[in-house]
Amino acid sequence: MVDITLTVNGAIRTGSAEARKTLADxxxxxxxxxxxxxxxxxxxxxxCTVIVDGxxxxxxxxxxxxxxxxxxxxxxxxxxxxxxxPLQQAMWDSHSFQCGFCTPxxxxxxxxxxxxxxDADEQQxxxxxxxxxxxxxxxxSIIDGVLLAARRLRQPAGQGE
Amino acid sequence: MAIVAERYTGASIRRSEDPRILTGAGRYxxxxxxxxxxxxxxxxxxxxxxxVRSIDVSAARDLPGVVAVFTGAxxxxxxxxxxxxxxxxxxxxxxxxxxxxxxxxKVRLVGxxxxxxxxxxxxxxxxxxxLVEVEYDELAPVASAAAALDPASxxxxxxxxxxxxxxxxRAEFGDVAAAFAQADRVFDFHxxxxxxxxxxxxxxxxxxxxxxxxxxxxxxxxxxxxxVTKMGIVMRLGIEPDKVHVLAGDIGGSFGxxxxxxxxxxxxxxxxxxxxxPVKWTEDRGENLTASGQAREESFDVRAAVSNDGDLxxxxxxxxxxxxxxxxxxxxxxxxxxxxxxxxxxxxAMGFEATAVTTNKAPYVAYRxxxxxxxxxxxxxxxxxxxxxxxxxxxxxxxxxxxxxxxxAVMVTGRPLVGVTTMESLERVAELADFPAFRRRxxxxxxxxxxxGIGVATxxxxxxxxxxxxxxxxxEGMEAxxxxxDGDGVVVLFTGQMPHGQSHQTTLAQIxxxxxxxxxxxxxxxxxxxxxxxxGLTGGSRFAxxxxxxxxxxxxxxxxxxxxxxxxxMEVSAQDxxxxxGNIWVxxxxxxxxxxxxxxxxxxxxxxxxxxxANLEVEAAYDGxxxxxxxxxxxxxxxxxxxxxxxxxxxxxxxxxxxxxxxxAVVEGQIRGGVAQGIGAVLLERSxxxxxxxxxSATFMDYLMxxxxxxxRIEIEHLETVPLDAxxxxxxxxxxxxxVAPPTxxxxxxxxxSPFGVRIYEQHLPPARILELISMARRAS
Ligand code: FES
Ligand code: FES
Numbered sequence: 001m002v003d004i005t006l007t008v009n010g011a012i013r014t015g016s017a018e019a020r021k022t023l024a025d026x027x028x029x030x031x032x033x034x035x036x037x038x039x040x041x042x043x044x045x046x047x048c049t050v051i052v053d054g055x056x057x058x059x060x061x062x063x064x065x066x067x068x069x070x071x072x073x074x075x076x077x078x079x080x081x082x083x084x085x086p087l088q089q090a091m092w093d094s095h096s097f098q099c100g101f102c103t104p105x106x107x108x109x110x111x112x113x114x115x116x117x118x119d120a121d122e123q124q125x126x127x128x129x130x131x132x133x134x135x136x137x138x139x140x141s142i143i144d145g146v147l148l149a150a151r152r153l154r155q156p157a158g159q160g161e
Numbered sequence: 162m163a164i165v166a167e168r169y170t171g172a173s174i175r176r177s178e179d180p181r182i183l184t185g186a187g188r189y190x191x192x193x194x195x196x197x198x199x200x201x202x203x204x205x206x207x208x209x210x211x212x213v214r215s216i217d218v219s220a221a222r223d224l225p226g227v228v229a230v231f232t233g234a235x236x237x238x239x240x241x242x243x244x245x246x247x248x249x250x251x252x253x254x255x256x257x258x259x260x261x262x263x264x265x266x267k268v269r270l271v272g273x274x275x276x277x278x279x280x281x282x283x284x285x286x287x288x289x290x291x292l293v294e295v296e297y298d299e300l301a302p303v304a305s306a307a308a309a310l311d312p313a314s315x316x317x318x319x320x321x322x323x324x325x326x327x328x329x330x331r332a333e334f335g336d337v338a339a340a341f342a343q344a345d346r347v348f349d350f351h352x353x354x355x356x357x358x359x360x361x362x363x364x365x366x367x368x369x370x371x372x373x374x375x376x377x378x379x380x381x382x383x384x385x386x387x388x389v390t391k392m393g394i395v396m397r398l399g400i401e402p403d404k405v406h407v408l409a410g411d412i413g414g415s416f417g418x419x420x421x422x423x424x425x426x427x428x429x430x431x432x433x434x435x436x437x438x439p440v441k442w443t444e445d446r447g448e449n450l451t452a453s454g455q456a457r458e459e460s461f462d463v464r465a466a467v468s469n470d471g472d473l474x475x476x477x478x479x480x481x482x483x484x485x486x487x488x489x490x491x492x493x494x495x496x497x498x499x500x501x502x503x504x505x506x507x508x509x510a511m512g513f514e515a516t517a518v519t520t521n522k523a524p525y526v527a528y529r530x531x532x533x534x535x536x537x538x539x540x541x542x543x544x545x546x547x548x549x550x551x552x553x554x555x556x557x558x559x560x561x562x563x564x565x566x567x568x569x570a571v572m573v574t575g576r577p578l579v580g581v582t583t584m585e586s587l588e589r590v591a592e593l594a595d596f597p598a599f600r601r602r603x604x605x606x607x608x609x610x611x612x613x614g615i616g617v618a619t620x621x622x623x624x625x626x627x628x629x630x631x632x633x634x635x636x637e638g639m640e641a642x643x644x645x646x647d648g649d650g651v652v653v654l655f656t657g658q659m660p661h662g663q664s665h666q667t668t669l670a671q672i673x674x675x676x677x678x679x680x681x682x683x684x685x686x687x688x689x690x691x692x693x694x695x696x697g698l699t700g701g702s703r704f705a706x707x708x709x710x711x712x713x714x715x716x717x718x719x720x721x722x723x724x725x726x727x728x729x730x731m732e733v734s735a736q737d738x739x740x741x742x743g744n745i746w747v748x749x750x751x752x753x754x755x756x757x758x759x760x761x762x763x764x765x766x767x768x769x770x771x772x773x774x775a776n777l778e779v780e781a782a783y784d785g786x787x788x789x790x791x792x793x794x795x796x797x798x799x800x801x802x803x804x805x806x807x808x809x810x811x812x813x814x815x816x817x818x819x820x821x822x823x824x825x826a827v828v829e830g831q832i833r834g835g836v837a838q839g840i841g842a843v844l845l846e847r848s849x850x851x852x853x854x855x856x857x858s859a860t861f862m863d864y865l866m867x868x869x870x871x872x873x874r875i876e877i878e879h880l881e882t883v884p885l886d887a888x889x890x891x892x893x894x895x896x897x898x899x900x901v902a903p904p905t906x907x908x909x910x911x912x913x914x915s916p917f918g919v920r921i922y923e924q925h926l927p928p929a930r931i932l933e934l935i936s937m938a939r940r941a942s
Pocket of ligand 1: 038039041042043045046047048049058060061072075091
């Protein structure tokens with residue numbers, strides 16, 4: 001077991017993990033942050049995406065010990081007190097998801113995209129999200145949610161849609 | 162976040178499921194964590210077909226952290242032998258193969274479970290699996306339907322005596338001989354549909370928690386119906402029904418995979434009982450792709466009788482379905498394929514027979530429109546005939562679709578096409594796609610060396626199907642619901658439906674809020690608890706009519722009861738009372754309004770003496786009313802790069818009739834999701850085996866899933882429906898997209914490749930295959 005300290009959703013979390021434990025399993029089992037989902041465990045589906053030091057990372061491919069000292073944001077940390085952040089709100093308004101299993105990965109990946117490219121157009125959004133698999137929706141509603149969030153974020157509050 | 166609308170039904174109300182899903186607060190089965198919980202992993206066969214000579218679990222048992230290891234034989238001793246619970250549920254009769262929950266003497270597919278290891282963590286359970294030594298004597302693999310049909314092939318199941326799982330004897334509808342005698346042309350086609358699979362983003366899984374004190378098995382499931390899961394546990398673990406409690410939370414998709422309870426889940430439950438601790442099993446992606454189940458893989462010999470004008474006079478079809486190992490639903494498939502094969506067409510004569518075989522591959526499971534190959538075959542055959550006769554794909558369908566008449570045309574296999582608007586959907590899609598303009602663009606593109614193609618296909622879906630003389634519209638029977646006005650004034654619906662993405666908690670609340678007269682937020686929909694909900698399951702696109710209907714009629718029943726109670730309190734006749742916006746008031750007297758919450762509080766608070774029924778709860782059942790079909794026509798425009806074989810879908814148009822819409826955004830989500838799966842099936846996905854039965858697509862690097870770059874925007878137009886029922890005209894829409902997208906895409910690809918004379922008799926068209934088809938056609942010409 002290795003002692004590790006990391007910042008998760010703004011709080012400092014100290015614990016210990018077996019060297020082989022993935023960050024996804026550490027978040028889910030040890031920190032009980034089950035919002036992060038595991039869809040393939042081999043880095044393809046994107047369901048486990050979290051933000052580590054500002055960049056989207058597949059937490060099934062990163063070991064917990066590798067995240068020591070880092071700042072990790074999971075879907076639970078996007079909006080305070082169970083509310084919805086602007087991207088989540090836009091996704092609700094757009095009926096983005098169905099079963100919700102892919103959702104944390106898309107939300108985190110799109111959060112990272114919009115923070116770096118607030119002007120992303122549809123094609124750029126599709127490409128940025130093409131490493132995330134959704135089996136339910138055919139993607140259009142997810143893309144529409146991200147486009148709506150981008151539009152709202154660009155517009156000062158109170159100026160309509 | 163209150164949601165208010167004049168009328169909820171028919172509006173794209175935002176989903177009540179979303180706030181939890183979007184914040185990571187959803188509760189999926191792998192999120193369940195119980196005190197003392199152990200983790201299971203399975204030792205699985207690396208061989209497709211072998212005799213198990215010996216199994217040594219001692220090293221695994223000695224590993225620190227491993228709590229127990231059970232071999233197949235030990236699990237057999239701890240459980241009750243019997244048929245596949247799902248087969249029993251569907252009331253199937255006929256020879257069924259005999260097998261145990263885990264393999265004992267024989268393994269029948271790569272991934273067949275032979276032992277279960279239970280440990281303090283999943284990591285340790287997998288370590289334990291690595292230490293289990295199994296010796297196998299290899300048997301000749303039966304890796305294809307052709308091999309299975311060979312009487313010399315070694316039978317997978319001794320009690321079947323061969324690898325024929327089921328024969329569906331020849332049936333004739335109409336005068337088949339006369340249709341062929343009178344035909345100008347007779348065509349023969351062999352058409353294949355490849356093996357592909359559900360792949361929900363959440364695999365299977367469970368937490369089984371047996372309490373030796375109370376002898377109660379609490380089972381947290383990812384299932385399409387808690388009672389179906391419960392039935393399997395009762396049967397195979399030999400526990401009385403009142404001692405089994407099945408719970409389900411959010412479910413990460415299924416598409417038919419999670420209808421029943423799997424062999425692995427039952428083994429995990431047996432293990433929990435044996436060690437008297439909770440046991441969690443979470444299927445990983447490798448297990449899911451290899452062993453959870455796969456679908457399709459049917460081949461068809463089709464003979465078509467046709468007039469020179471393009472009238473399809475008769476079909477004669479022989480189907481072989483490769484049901485893989487451990488056949489259950491696959492053996493029952495032929496009946497529904499036969500029933501649906503005529504589709505919305507005038508076809509007057511049809512012969513059909515089928516054989517289901519067992520092979521050393523993953524078992525056949527239901528996948529969104531399990532019978533879909535009938536649509537693929539029919540819509541492919543129509544285009545092939547159109548090519549031969551020089552007809553346009555819209556024209557040949559126009560000639561053959563049964564127009565809406567009174568009385569309605571009847572499918573040659575027996576069911577009336579009541580309210581079916583296929584012709585209207587075809588005409589509308591042709592208009593939206595603008596065929597003449599497309600043909601001009603196609604011709605111009607060809608001059609530049611670009612290959613565009615257009616394809617159409619139609620379908621109907623019995624969701625639930627037309628009213629029959631002798632029972633409920635839906636083949637699975639009546640739908641039940643319990644409804645109650647809780648003491649806090651919330652209208653609570655208890656349904657046996659088990660949504661896994663279909664938004665049932667939203668759509669049922671829409672219907673009930675309108676019918677009762679309360680705001681959307683004042684309705685709660687309870688699912689996923691076998692102690693609370695009536696029998697039911699989500700599947701077969703039965704929700705919209707059956708559950709939507711029982712919600713509507715049940716709410717009406719509950720409302721009558723509430724008004725009756727209120728009439729005593731308010732001392733007016735119930736007939737004079739109405740409910741709007743959560744208030745009960747005397748018609749014409751707004752001053753009299755009392756909140757529903759207040760009436761509910763009073764009902765919960767006391768005894769009103771004889772004659773006053775303050776128990777504001779009802780049980781409702783619904784038979785589907787007039788029922789009806791859903792259906793429509795899809796159209797795709799594709800471009801094929803003849804250098805690389807890559808296909809891109811430029812435009813995809815849906816014209817659709819699923820009756821009255823409860824929530825358009827939900828309906829459209831179902832359609833788009835199905836279409837995406839259909840596009841994936843044609844262009845990407847294949848559950849591949851080599852000639853020895855080795856599985857070749859056990860990761861997402863090998864089993865390719867469509868991504869946001871593969872699926873275009875999907876345009877949807879809903880047609881004005883033909884109301885059949887006084888109250889309930891919602892029809893199911895879950896399966897249609899997946900049923901009709903494959904022929905739509907393949908038809909478009911064939912059209913794009915028509916300059917090469919390519920003819921397509923299969924469904925899976927990855928780039929390499931497209932290039933092969935082009936070069937084969939070039940060589941032939
Ligand atoms: S679970 Fe990490 S990419 Fe799929
Ligand atoms: S919503 Fe189900 S996988 Fe995306």
